[in-house]
Amino acid sequence: VVRRGVVEPVRWVQGRLEILDQRLLPYHEKYLVCRRVDDVVAAIKTLAVRGAPLLGVTGAYGMALAKNSPAAAKKLIASRPTAVNLRWAVERTLQASDPLAEARRIHAEDAEMCDAIARHGAPLLRGKPILTICNTGALATGGIGTAFGVLVKARPPAVYALETRPLRQGARLTMWEAEKNGLRAFVIPDGAAAAAIREKKIRAAIAGADRIARNGDAANKIGTFNVALACHALGVPFYIAAPSSTVDLACPNGSAIPIEERDGSEVSDRFPAWNPAFDVTPARYITAFVTERGILKPGDIKRL
Numbered sequence: 497v498v499r500r501g502v503v504e505p506v507r508w509v510q511g512r513l514e515i516l517d518q519r520l521l522p523y524h525e526k527y528l529v530c531r532r533v534d535d536v537v538a539a540i541k542t543l544a545v546r547g548a549p550l551l552g553v554t555g556a557y558g559m560a561l562a563k564n565s566p567a568a569a570k571k572l573i574a575s576r577p578t579a580v581n582l583r584w585a586v587e588r589t590l591q592a593s594d595p596l597a598e599a600r601r602i603h604a605e606d607a608e609m610c611d612a613i614a615r616h617g618a619p620l621l622r623g624k625p626i627l628t629i630c631n632t633g634a635l636a637t638g639g640i641g642t643a644f645g646v647l648v649k650a651r652p653p654a655v656y657a658l659e660t661r662p663l664r665q666g667a668r669l670t671m672w673e674a675e676k677n678g679l680r681a682f683v684i685p686d687g688a689a690a691a692a693i694r695e696k697k698i699r700a701a702i703a704g705a706d707r708i709a710r711n712g713d714a715a716n717k718i719g720t721f722n723v724a725l726a727c728h729a730l731g732v733p734f735y736i737a738a739p740s741s742t743v744d745l746a747c748p749n750g751s752a753i754p755i756e757e758r759d760g761s762e763v764s765d766r767f768p769a770w771n772p773a774f775d776v777t778p779a780r781y782i783t784a785f786v787t788e789r790g791i792l793k794p795g796d797i798k799r800l
């Protein structure tokens with residue numbers, strides 16, 4: 497699954513979409529074969545494939561499998577609500593005369609945006625211990641990643657990755673990618689974020705985003721808001737790295753972002769649970785956005 501140093505989380509092979517089944521990582525590296533759009537929808541819903549930009553890429557290939565059927569577009573868009581990239585890519589593919597060519601373009605453009613994000617963001621993170629949450633690497637995008645791509649480029653002396661409940665994407669996926677990229681990384685419990693910032697002399701935190709509202713509020717994996725608050729309280733910059741396909745200018749602020757709630761059994765097999773997959777960090781706690789167009793203040797988002 498690692499070719500030329502790049503993980504291939506999705507690939508188009510002879511008219512089928514192959515998806516690296518992220519539910520099995522880090523123990524097994526196995527591809528699911530999707531022949532129909534319903535296979536893709538199932539893979540998205542069960543988090544076999546995930547991450548905002550990669551959901552966009554996957555949705556576009558799903559449209560290629562469905563030969564641009566509007567009914568398939570509806571199913572794909574409804575499969576996960578928070579990451580706007582999915583809707584953006586499916587709608588873009590629907591407008592195209594050749595859906596496969598458009599999906600390949602969306603994939604290639606995402607890889608380019610990741611490279612640009614890494615270039616812009618790396619100087620912010622060099623030479624100091626950094627904290628990150630969720631998985632934002634090659635497994636979550638069409639390229640080297642958003643926040644994780646910046647880490648790969650910056651090569652900080654230490655990366656502290658939150659385990660990221662409920663599905664432990666940090667512990668399973670970010671750590672797997674850190675190992676593949678030779679980064680010095682440590683997984684920490686989500687509850688240890690504030691303590692780690694203080695005790696491990698963390699000098700910045702960086703996360704991805706699933707949807708950025710016009711006013712600069714940003715939805716990301718649950719726990720991101722806690723990290724931003726801890727950074728604010730401890731005087732540490734908190735950055736969000738994301739491509740412009742994650743910006744939803746039609747969304748005025750964070751309260752308009754739909755937040756996916758997942759089954760409680762992902763948290764407890766015995767007790768009732770509330771299991772939101774994402775939270776919204778208000779713009780005032782975000783030091784800056786690292787985008788493919790450069791470093792932007794939250795107030796600049798509306799100009800994108």
Ligand code: MRU
Pocket residue numbers: 546547548549579629630631632633636637642643665703704705706716717718773
């Ligand atoms: O539920 P997921 O795994 O799809 O959520 C992924 C995230 O929250 C990522 O941090 C996000 O997509 C950021 S960008 C790669």
